[in-house]
Amino acid sequence: MTKILSVNAGSSSLKFQLLEMPAQTVITKGLVERIGFEDGVFNIKFEDQKIEKVLPIKDHSVAVQLLVEALLDLKIVSSYDEISGVGHRVVHGGEKFDRSVVVTPEVLAEIEALSELAPLHNPANALGIKAFMKELPHAVSVAVFDTAFHQTMEKDAYLYPVKYDWYTKYGVRKYGFHGTSHQYVAERCAELLEKPLADTKIITIHIGNGGSLSAVKGGHSVDTTMGFTPLAGIMMGTRSGDIDPAVLPFVMEKENLTIDQAVNALNKESGLYGVSGASSDMRDILKLVAEGDERGTIAFNLYIKRICDYIGSYFLYLDGVDAIVFTAGIGENSIPVRKAVVQRLGALGIQLDEQANNVMGEEALISTADSKIKVFAIPTNEELMIAKDTYAFVK
Ligand SMILES: Nc1ncnc2c1ncn2[C@@H]1O[C@H](COP(=O)(O)OP(=O)(O)O)[C@@H](O)[C@H]1O
Numbered sequence: 001m002t003k004i005l006s007v008n009a010g011s012s013s014l015k016f017q018l019l020e021m022p023a024q025t026v027i028t029k030g031l032v033e034r035i036g037f038e039d040g041v042f043n044i045k046f047e048d049q050k051i052e053k054v055l056p057i058k059d060h061s062v063a064v065q066l067l068v069e070a071l072l073d074l075k076i077v078s079s080y081d082e083i084s085g086v087g088h089r090v091v092h093g094g095e096k097f098d099r100s101v102v103v104t105p106e107v108l109a110e111i112e113a114l115s116e117l118a119p120l121h122n123p124a125n126a127l128g129i130k131a132f133m134k135e136l137p138h139a140v141s142v143a144v145f146d147t148a149f150h151q152t153m154e155k156d157a158y159l160y161p162v163k164y165d166w167y168t169k170y171g172v173r174k175y176g177f178h179g180t181s182h183q184y185v186a187e188r189c190a191e192l193l194e195k196p197l198a199d200t201k202i203i204t205i206h207i208g209n210g211g212s213l214s215a216v217k218g219g220h221s222v223d224t225t226m227g228f229t230p231l232a233g234i235m236m237g238t239r240s241g242d243i244d245p246a247v248l249p250f251v252m253e254k255e256n257l258t259i260d261q262a263v264n265a266l267n268k269e270s271g272l273y274g275v276s277g278a279s280s281d282m283r284d285i286l287k288l289v290a291e292g293d294e295r296g297t298i299a300f301n302l303y304i305k306r307i308c309d310y311i312g313s314y315f316l317y318l319d320g321v322d323a324i325v326f327t328a329g330i331g332e333n334s335i336p337v338r339k340a341v342v343q344r345l346g347a348l349g350i351q352l353d354e355q356a357n358n359v360m361g362e363e364a365l366i367s368t369a370d371s372k373i374k375v376f377a378i379p380t381n382e383e384l385m386i387a388k389d390t391y392a393f394v395k
Pocket residue numbers: 010013207208209210237280281282283328329330333334335360
């Protein structure tokens with residue numbers, strides 16, 4: 001048996017699992033949340049212990065340190081030498097990486113260079129890789145890219161209708177993200193459909209803090225909603241998703257903003273947060289809706305509409321689908337969000353089973369028996385995908 005550590009660093013969080021491979025047994029798992037805050041949260045589950053600490057977590061290096069120390073302090077491992085491989089989620093892999101790779105100095109340099117295109121994510125990913133290489137120098141480091149799964153898109157899906165040399169000179173195109181998650185739930189969905197993956201057409205809806213949809217045909221991504229960066233597509237917690245690009249220079253002039261300030265407003269002050277004026281967290285938005293708050297309700301309705309717009313578009317692009325899957329923080333846990341989306345899909349012959357939809361964090365078929373298209377909630381497992389890819393290099 002081989003121990004593999006999976007590290008999934010997001011913009012403000014770090015999820016991790018230590019797995020025994022190839023058995024896929026989870027030895028420990030946990031989460032560092034609210035990185036950058038005075039009241040950061042570190043929690044870890046090991047055997048029957050569940051430890052939670054609230055403490056300042058200045059940046060991702062503090063998060064990494066907490067994890068590394070806990071592994072020895074809690075006697076999860078008796079020495080770091082027991083860990084043979086560390087797999088890291090890397091958000092942007094550009095056109096260079098269509099699969100996972102062992103991290104070399106060249107790969108690391110490439111990941112750092114791509115920070116320009118994923119400023120909320122790649123710097124944290126690179127930092128995590130370096131920190132673990134320092135603490136666990138003997139372990140194989142593997143980078144698993146969010147963009148890799150979407151490298152199967154055709155030009156009609158990934159090119160933008162702009163000057164062609166922006167693509168050839170600078171790589172301006174759609175890359176797509178959350179690929180590991182879209183792939184995981186599409187594969188799991190095929191199993192639930194009891195159909196060979198190669199014969200399936202599935203729309204996957206990954207809605208967490210960031211969010212994206214993917215049109216998956218025969219197990220391959222043929223389109224997705226995020227773009228050149230994770231700012232595009234559907235509305236998100238703090239990100240706008242698609243807007244008319246002419247809004248940017250217009251507002252920059254009105255409010256005397258620099259490019260950085262304007263892009264920052266789209267990344268961090270828009271989405272559910274920007275429209276509601278209250279919160280980026282769907283749980284808070286749902287409370288506002290229940291209270292009849294106007295801005296909260298607009299934010300919710302806008303969020304739902306933008307998801308449905310893409311479902312309609314992908315239904316046509318795929319020429320019909322077998323199933324629609326909800327996943328990630330909101331998709332797995334929010335009964336009202338799934339209900340609001342599915343209720344708008346009547347024109348596709350889709351019927352929600354309200355009783356079956358009453359689940360949180362569990363796998364479930366949530367459409368009725370006579371629904372023309374099956375709808376599932378499937379918990380994602382990016383950490384397992386990362387561990388599998390890492391194990392492939394270690395063994
Ligand atoms: N019970 C719930 N109801 C609605 N939304 C939820 C619930 N639980 C979690 N969420 C949402 O899930 C989001 C986090 O999802 P997650 O997939 O962990 O995001 P990320 O990986 O992008 O940080 C939170 O922002 C929150 O809005």
